[in-house]
Amino acid sequence: MTAPNSSERKACWDARDQLWKCLDDNGDNAASCQKSQSEFEANCPAQWVKYFTKRREFLKYKDKMQTEGFKPAEGPRQPS
Amino acid sequence: MSWFRCIVGDVRGGGRLLRGLPQSPGLPQRTPRCFLSRGPGPGPPGPGLRTRVGVGLLVGGGLLAAWWFVDSEKRQNQRRRRVEQLKQVSLGQGVFSLLDHRGQRRTKADFLGRWVLLYFGFTHCPDICPEELDKLSAAVSALDRDASMPPVQPVFITVDPERDDAAALDRYVKDFHPRLIGLTGTPEEVKHAGRDYRVYASAGPKDEDGDYIVDHTILIYLISPDGLFLDYYNRMKSQDQITESVRNHIKNYEQLDPQPEGP
Numbered sequence: 185m186t187a188p189n190s191s192e193r194k195a196c197w198d199a200r201d202q203l204w205k206c207l208d209d210n211g212d213n214a215a216s217c218q219k220s221q222s223e224f225e226a227n228c229p230a231q232w233v234k235y236f237t238k239r240r241e242f243l244k245y246k247d248k249m250q251t252e253g254f255k256p257a258e259g260p261r262q263p264s
Numbered sequence: 265m266s267w268f269r270c271i272v273g274d275v276r277g278g279g280r281l282l283r284g285l286p287q288s289p290g291l292p293q294r295t296p297r298c299f300l301s302r303g304p305g306p307g308p309p310g311p312g313l314r315t316r317v318g319v320g321l322l323v324g325g326g327l328l329a330a331w332w333f334v335d336s337e338k339r340q341n342q343r344r345r346r347v348e349q350l351k352q353v354s355l356g357q358g359v360f361s362l363l364d365h366r367g368q369r370r371t372k373a374d375f376l377g378r379w380v381l382l383y384f385g386f387t388h389c390p391d392i393c394p395e396e397l398d399k400l401s402a403a404v405s406a407l408d409r410d411a412s413m414p415p416v417q418p419v420f421i422t423v424d425p426e427r428d429d430a431a432a433l434d435r436y437v438k439d440f441h442p443r444l445i446g447l448t449g450t451p452e453e454v455k456h457a458g459r460d461y462r463v464y465a466s467a468g469p470k471d472e473d474g475d476y477i478v479d480h481t482i483l484i485y486l487i488s489p490d491g492l493f494l495d496y497y498n499r500m501k502s503q504d505q506i507t508e509s510v511r512n513h514i515k516n517y518e519q520l521d522p523q524p525e526g527p
Contacts, residue, residue, distance in 0.1 A: 185473060185474070185475065186432065186435070187387035187388045187427070187432060187435070187436065188388075189435060189439070190394075190439040193391075193394060196390075197391070229388075229473070229475055230471055230472070230473055230475060231388070231390075231471055231473075231475040231476060231477055232390045234471075235390045235477055236390065236391075
């Protein structure tokens, strides 16, 4: 399969931006953004869909860390 | 001559000598301290002052020249040491042999004599490679507009030789700077070139379409006409920052290695 060219890349990025805007507006409620989701999947190669989905999760996580702070997970109890 | 008499008059022995001399109307008053700024008698400052100022300027100028010379020597030595350090790091010291996007064989030697901005990536890259190449292209274009700058050569080397053959690169480089050269080759040749620049590259798992993402170092390398790695720019560097940095490198560049004699 050939790599997406410049206009195909742009179409994918625009669809992704639409989806992310929808998710932002709907509090990450995937159900409300079904249309944008299908647009996104139609305009982007499967690998890119996976990549951008993971990227969004990471960006959300990073945001959370920066605003809410980091709570270290409780480690195993030390044997007394 | 009066300033000379002044200095002599200050020294004890000279003072006694002076006191022994017959007084004449032209001589200055014998005073324990000597004001060098005063000329002979009540008249305006004579050649004495001008001579003193002249000598002062000469000495000052000499000191300045000496300082400048020593400083430029120091800077020259610093640059030599930096080049030695870069040679120690040995990035890009090897010789690569790759195929460009028109199917022509290119080696490292072909790029000597030119400033090169180099980026490793792959054409199936979702967003990072196009963004970095856009940045790189914009920096090169900005430098193109500066008539005092030599043309910088943008180069793209693939980390995905399995999919990125010359035809794929030809399609890809069209979207960026017109001088952008894409390079590919056998997996061995590409691995060798990547190793040369300590580029990390790792292909991810293939999906049902056989598609995969290649994880890789995201850096733009600046290479001097000597073929030496001089600087690098990461994702945080803006197009303007890269342009300015390259401009400074080019301006301050001094050929420390003698140019090889042409055939």
